[in-house]
Each structure stands twice: as structure tokens, then as C-alpha cells.
Amino acid sequence: MKIFQYLGQAFWYLLFIAFIGYFSTSPAYTFMEPDQALIKLAFNHAGKLKLPCREFTAEELAAKPKQMRIKFDCPRERSPVYVIMKVDGKPFFDKVISPSGLAKDLSSPLYERIPLKAGQYHLYLGMRDHIDTEGLDYEFEGTITLAASQILVIGFDSDLKEFTFE
Amino acid sequence: MLKLFQDTGHRAFLFADRLANVIFGPKWNPLYHLGTLAFFFFYIVLVSGIYIYIFYDTSVVNAYTSVEYMTHEQWYLAGVMRSLHRYASDAMVATMVLHLLRGFFSGRYHGARWFSWTTGIPMLVMVFAIGITGYWLVWDQLGQFIAVRTSEWIDWLPIIAEPTARNFLTNTSITDLFFRLLVVTHLGLPLMLLGLMLLHVTRLNYAKINPPAGLAIGCTAALVVLSLVKPAVSHEAADLSTLPTQLNLDWFYLFIYPLMDRWSMGTVWALVGGGLLLLVLIPWMPPKRREPVAVVYADDCSGCNLCVVDCPYEAIRLEARTGGASAGRYQHLPIAVVDESKCVSCGICTGSCPSSTPFRQTDEVRTGIDMPHKNIQDLHAATREALAKLTGQTKVLVYGCDHGVEMSKLMQAEVAMISLPCTGALPPSFIVYALRHGADGVFLTGCRSGDCFHRLGNDWVDQRVTHHRKPYLKRSAPRQRVRRYWAAASDHKQLVNEIESFCQSLRDISPPSVKAEAQDVVPDSETRG
Numbered sequence: 245m246k247i248f249q250y251l252g253q254a255f256w257y258l259l260f261i262a263f264i265g266y267f268s269t270s271p272a273y274t275f276m277e278p279d280q281a282l283i284k285l286a287f288n289h290a291g292k293l294k295l296p297c298r299e300f301t302a303e304e305l306a307a308k309p310k311q312m313r314i315k316f317d318c319p320r321e322r323s324p325v326y327v328i329m330k331v332d333g334k335p336f337f338d339k340v341i342s343p344s345g346l347a348k349d350l351s352s353p354l355y356e357r358i359p360l361k362a363g364q365y366h367l368y369l370g371m372r373d374h375i376d377t378e379g380l381d382y383e384f385e386g387t388i389t390l391a392a393s394q395i396l397v398i399g400f401d402s403d404l405k406e407f408t409f410e
Numbered sequence: 411m412l413k414l415f416q417d418t419g420h421r422a423f424l425f426a427d428r429l430a431n432v433i434f435g436p437k438w439n440p441l442y443h444l445g446t447l448a449f450f451f452f453y454i455v456l457v458s459g460i461y462i463y464i465f466y467d468t469s470v471v472n473a474y475t476s477v478e479y480m481t482h483e484q485w486y487l488a489g490v491m492r493s494l495h496r497y498a499s500d501a502m503v504a505t506m507v508l509h510l511l512r513g514f515f516s517g518r519y520h521g522a523r524w525f526s527w528t529t530g531i532p533m534l535v536m537v538f539a540i541g542i543t544g545y546w547l548v549w550d551q552l553g554q555f556i557a558v559r560t561s562e563w564i565d566w567l568p569i570i571a572e573p574t575a576r577n578f579l580t581n582t583s584i585t586d587l588f589f590r591l592l593v594v595t596h597l598g599l600p601l602m603l604l605g606l607m608l609l610h611v612t613r614l615n616y617a618k619i620n621p622p623a624g625l626a627i628g629c630t631a632a633l634v635v636l637s638l639v640k641p642a643v644s645h646e647a648a649d650l651s652t653l654p655t656q657l658n659l660d661w662f663y664l665f666i667y668p669l670m671d672r673w674s675m676g677t678v679w680a681l682v683g684g685g686l687l688l689l690v691l692i693p694w695m696p697p698k699r700r701e702p703v704a705v706v707y708a709d710d711c712s713g714c715n716l717c718v719v720d721c722p723y724e725a726i727r728l729e730a731r732t733g734g735a736s737a738g739r740y741q742h743l744p745i746a747v748v749d750e751s752k753c754v755s756c757g758i759c760t761g762s763c764p765s766s767t768p769f770r771q772t773d774e775v776r777t778g779i780d781m782p783h784k785n786i787q788d789l790h791a792a793t794r795e796a797l798a799k800l801t802g803q804t805k806v807l808v809y810g811c812d813h814g815v816e817m818s819k820l821m822q823a824e825v826a827m828i829s830l831p832c833t834g835a836l837p838p839s840f841i842v843y844a845l846r847h848g849a850d851g852v853f854l855t856g857c858r859s860g861d862c863f864h865r866l867g868n869d870w871v872d873q874r875v876t877h878h879r880k881p882y883l884k885r886s887a888p889r890q891r892v893r894r895y896w897a898a899a900s901d902h903k904q905l906v907n908e909i910e911s912f913c914q915s916l917r918d919i920s921p922p923s924v925k926a927e928a929q930d931v932v933p934d935s936e937t938r939g
Contacts, residue, residue: 252433256440257628260501261636268500268642269658273668275555276653286576344571355565355573393653397579410580410651 276359281390283358287400290351291323291343292374320349323374327354330368340375362392369407371400382406419515424900427861436860438625444509446621447629449607451505454498454630456600458491466547468593469586473549474647481643493637499541500662501633506534514692518863521700522613522723522754524693529610531689536603541663543596549589552657554578554648559667566675581650613752615724616866702782703753706746710765711778713744716880717759720834722865725752726759726779746779756864757781757835761871764881766837768793777837784831793840796826797848804913807849809836811856813863815897815905824913825853832856834867838874838883841892851891851916853909859896868896890919 276282297318305313322343329337341352367388370380382400384407390396399408423441430439440447465488467476480488510530513519519527542560546553561575577583611617620626645657659667669678688695708731718726728744746759759779760766766777768790775790796807802824810817810829817827830836833856841852854871862868873879875892883892893912897905 249433249435253628256430256433257632260629261497261632261639264497264500264504264633264662265636265640267661268496269660273657273659274655275657275671276655278655280653280655282653284579286573286579288572288576350571353572353576355562355575357562393655395651395653399579 276393279362279392281360281362281392281394281396283360283390284395284397285327285329285337285356285358286354286397287402288351288353289325289371289373289400289402291325293319294321294323294348294374295319320347322349322352323376325352325354326372326375326380328368328370328380329358331360331365333366333368360390362390362394364389369398416515416517419511420517421900423512423515424858424898427858427898428901431858434625436858438622439860440621440625440629441508441512442860443618443621443625444505444512446618447625448502448505448509449619450621450626450629451498451502452600452603452607454633455495455502458495458498459600461491462488462495463597466593468590470549470584470589471586473547473589474644477548477550477644481641485641489641490634490637493640493642494633495544496642496660497633497636499537499544500660501629503537503541503662506530506537510534510689516863519693520698521693522725522752525613525752526610527693528690529606529612531686533603533606533610534689535686536599536606538663540596540599540603541660543592543599545660545663546592547589547596548644549648551645551648551654552659554650555654555657556664556667557648559670563670563675563678566679578650584650613724614865615719615722701755703750703755704748704757704759704779705782706748706779707776708740708745709738710740710776711745711763712740712765713746714764714778716762716764717746717779720758720762720866720870720879722756722758722867723752723754725749725754748779754864755781755783756832756867757784757830758832758864758867758870760786761832761835761837761867761874762881763837766881767839768843769839781831781835784835786837789828789830789836789840792828793844794847796828797844800824800826800848804850804916805848806851806853806909806913806916807844808853808855808909809833809840810854811863811867813899814856815899815902819902825909832862832864832867834862834864834870836871838881841875842884842887845887845891851893851912853912854892854894855897855905857896858898858901861898868894891916 297316299315300308300313300317324340324342326340327337328335328339336358337356339354339356341354342348343352344350365388367384367386369382369384371382372379373381382405388396388409397410399410400406401408427439427441430441434440436442462480465476465480465484467473477492480492482489513527513530542556545556546560558575558578561573561578564570565573565575577588607619611619621629645654659665666678666682669681673681704726713728715728718728726746726748729747731741731743731745748759760777760781763778763780766780766786768775770776775787777786780786793807797805800807802822804824806825808817808825808827810827811833812829812831814833817829833854836854841854844852854875856868856871857863859868859872870879872894874881875883875889875894877883877885893908893915895905895908897908
């Protein structure tokens, strides 16, 4: 009788390690197909100030306490940034990105994953600093080649005012 | 619907318990030690973690190579430790989830038991956080996948101004400092988890925190075998310019990540947040009227401390009598005080009170501590009524509990039943009382041994009957006329067979040796146990 108990225990432990051993790595998960590539459109760009500075009128200045009488009123709020991306002429991404911060006075962060099949594409990128203006302030147009499993990071250098590719 | 779900789950556990009882015996049944096994696996994770930390390099560049060194160069020790670290973590999740399911299916979370249930939920969250950061630290393709997807998941929340996923854009964007912060998190969270583990068992008297030695040795040996047969290995080194494609996910910890790919991040947040909220609220769903808690009667409480040591939920303590509580012959002794927030109304304290005796000079049966809704007088009346109903050749009185086999299913001419909230609520003096007042035998039943709904009830009964715990069953009570058989709600057939076998054994022996010639009064010294 005891021997059957020991055998039963051995079988129980075998089941236990089989369960743990299997599900600790299996079944395999396919995150992306092998012929896929990924574009990460990611940058942090500050839009222009939403409203220009304006001079306080004499009446407005008089209404203020003496220590607060500065000449100009410069609202901190920044404009949302508009970004567009076209691949082979088709729009893939078209978005207005709001500035962060409670007073909306910080930069507009962008992080977008765009999966594509590996291959060669004609890419168009455009960005506008101010939502209320016409046209695009920054543009890129060119051909890119994406290898299988490649991650292409497209950023924007706010100092050089150009799109970057890594 | 919920009841059906719970009943089905409960029956599945009872079925598995029966099988495991045959293989391991109730003492070593792993399904009765799911909580302690989770604790034990945590200890293995801690010890193995400390060892592999010695060889682990906390820089981004060398983290992967240091893990590879452990896995391949020092496979015989560091490699085994790494595998143990992983597999014990997985086993911990598995046992925790089973422990939670068992508690849910058997309904062991209502009333004052909410505390143990609710403190378990943050533990679950913390274990997942520790596991996920652990996979991150290997900094292979799986770590890369987890890092990026976790960041993207967190970034979905509108509280984060700048996307954290931008930290993982390129191989140069991740810094050693960030990595070390992750290491500190992975080391610090287990310390917090230890604190939560202590809190989890705070309200339990005689809390089991270690599994039986044999079971612990068996589990450790099994994990070592697994570590040798299938060592834990890494994926390719992380490279943020390349997409991980095929991943060998640890499904115990990482099952949520495929959901992020199938559904939106918001849906996954709703699932996780909603699921956790639901788990936390389960003890109050649906709201139930709480049963009255134990009441101490100052005139009959001698401050003997037995109820304090027997209460499975640490709900009773002794205090000096105040003016209002001073009474009669016990006024110089301390008095038991019930903490209402901890009492689950199991009545075990009544069973442990030496004053709970039906042998009184007066008609009124009193005790030092009692349940208002099912008091000692009700038990006395039920016992007398049951004895009066017995008409068969052999008269057996069965004391059972509300969580074992349904008592009404056992009714027959030779057998009368009385159900208590817990069999541990039965004062041993009632066994003697039944034998002196017409019963040929007394049969004690309740939940299966090792699986008492109120944790310790059947253990206390066993020890009281075998003279290992006060209040003792009097030695004058013939042991062949008292039988114990611990049976779950699904063990109806086995219980009926056992009662029939008991009846047969009573027929085979002479009439009861306990006679009514002994005075139906217990001296004070005996009452105090």
C-alpha cells in the first residue's frame, strides 16, 4: 500500500513540474511576424505660444498692485502640434498633439507605433508648430527601406528643426 | 449563478482533495497547504535570488552577459539557482491563485475573514510586479518586450506627461541609472511583500506559515529536478533597433502582454483594475447580515484562558475585570473580552469553555462565553429532543457542523443529528451527557481533517477527545462509544457507511458503561478544566 502512495506522490510531483516547466516558456508567443518592421514616431516638440504677447493698457496696469505692473502680458499656453505621416501617398498618421502640463505650457509629446511589412516605402512627414496657422512648418519626403524585424525611430530635432532617423 | 459557480468549484477541490488525501494523507496533502507552499516558494525565491545577485551585473551593457555566465559557465550552481528562482516564482503564483480560488469557492472570506482575503490582493499585485521586473532585468529580447510594452501600457494613463516608452527608443536611450533603479525595485518589493505576508496572517491564531517538512522537501526536490532537466535560459540579447518576434513567455506572469496586443491598452487597464476591485469587494458581495458575535457572561467566566487559546481568529483576549464586569465568585479573576471585528461566530469558544456543561444543579444551562443566536441552552434542548426521538435498537447521536455533510440527509430511526456552526463548538461534557441520557454512542463529524472551515475546529475536537486539550472528554466516557469521522459535504456515502459501522460496533459491545448513577453535576474544580 505504501509503495502505491510513494508512486502516487512521484506522479503528483511529476505533474507539478510538468505544469510549471511547460507554462514557464510555452506556448511560444508571436509578437510580430518575422517579415514585420516597426516605425516608432517619437519626439517631444514644443509648439509655439498660443497667443502672442500684448502690451497692457494703462488702465489695466493701474488696476494691478505696484509690484505686479509688468509691461507685457505673455500667456504661457502653447499651441498643439500637428503631425502628418504618409506612406506611399496614403495617410498613416494624422494627429493634433496637445501640449502637456496643467497650464498646457510644456512640449507636445508623441509616441506612436506604426507596424509595416519589411520593404521600401516612399515616406512623407510634416509638422506644424501652431494649430491656427496654414501649411506645414517642417517637412520630409524621401525613400526608406525597412528590413525585417527592424525598428526605425523617427524623431525630431527641435534645435536643427529637422526630422531624425535612427 | 455565483452560488452554482462556487459549488462547482468547491466540489472540484473536494474531489482533488480526496485524491491527494489518498496519495499524501491529510497531513501532507498539498491542497491543504497552498498558502504555506506559496510562502515556502517565496523563501526559495529569496535564497536563490540572493545567490544570483552576487553574480549579476547591474549595468545595461553587462546585465545580459552576467546572466549568460550564470546560465552557461556556472550552470551547476548559479544556473540551477537561476532556474530555481524562476520556477519557484512560477510555483508561487500557481499556489497563490489556487489558494485564492479555494478560499473563494469554499466561501472563507465573509464577515471578519475579510481581512485575510483583502490583504491577499495587494500581495498578488506585488508578486506580479516583482516577477515582471525580474524578467526585465535579464535584458534579453523578452526583457526588452516587457520593458517596452509595460511602458506603453503605463503611458496610456493620462497622468503621465511624457511617454516613459521613450526611454526605450534606442540602445543608447536606456541608462545604467534607470537599470539600477529597476534592480532596487526588484529587491525592495520583496521586502514589502514580506510585511504584507505577516499582515495576511495577523488575525489567525496558530497561523501556518510553513508547509510540513516532507512536503517542503518534496517540492524543493521536484523544482531542483526541473531546474536540471529544463534549465532557465535567456532569449537573444536585447537590441532596441530590432523587433522581438517569437517569445517564450512565462504565462504565469506575462499572460497579460498578449492581451495588450489583441485589445486596446485601455481595455487591459479596465480588465486589471476592474478585476482587482472585484476581488477586493468580494467579501461584501452580496452584502450579508453578519451573525451575532460571541458574548461573555461575567458570572460564569472564570478567566481560564481556554477560549483565548482556542479561538482560531484571535478574537478573544483576557482583561482585568472592570467595576461593571465584576461578579460573584470570579470577581478577582480576569475576564474574556471579545473583539467584535474579529469574531466570525464559529462558537469554538463555547466548546472550549469549561463552564459549558449540561450538568448543572439548576435547570438553566449557562456558560462563560456563548453565541447569542445558537446558545448553550439551544444545544442542551436540541440534545434532549434528539435523544427523545431515538427509537431504534441502537441509539446514536451525531454532532456535526454546518459545513460538512448536510445533517438532514442522515436522518434515520437509529440516528439523530445536531448541527453546530463548527464541531469545535461542542463542549465535551455534552458527549458524556448524551451517553448518560440514552445514547448508546456519540458520533462526531465535520469538515475533512486538515480542511476545517473554521481552521481548527476538528483539531480541537480530536485533542479534547484524546485528552490532549482542555476541556477534556472525561476518562469515564467509554471511548468505544465515541467515534470521530471527518467528512466533507460530498462524503455523504462514506459518512453513512461509517455511521452504520459504528452502529454495528455498538451492537457488538455491551450496553453503555457510563451510567446515570454518577451525579449529573460536575464539581467546580472540573468545571474549570
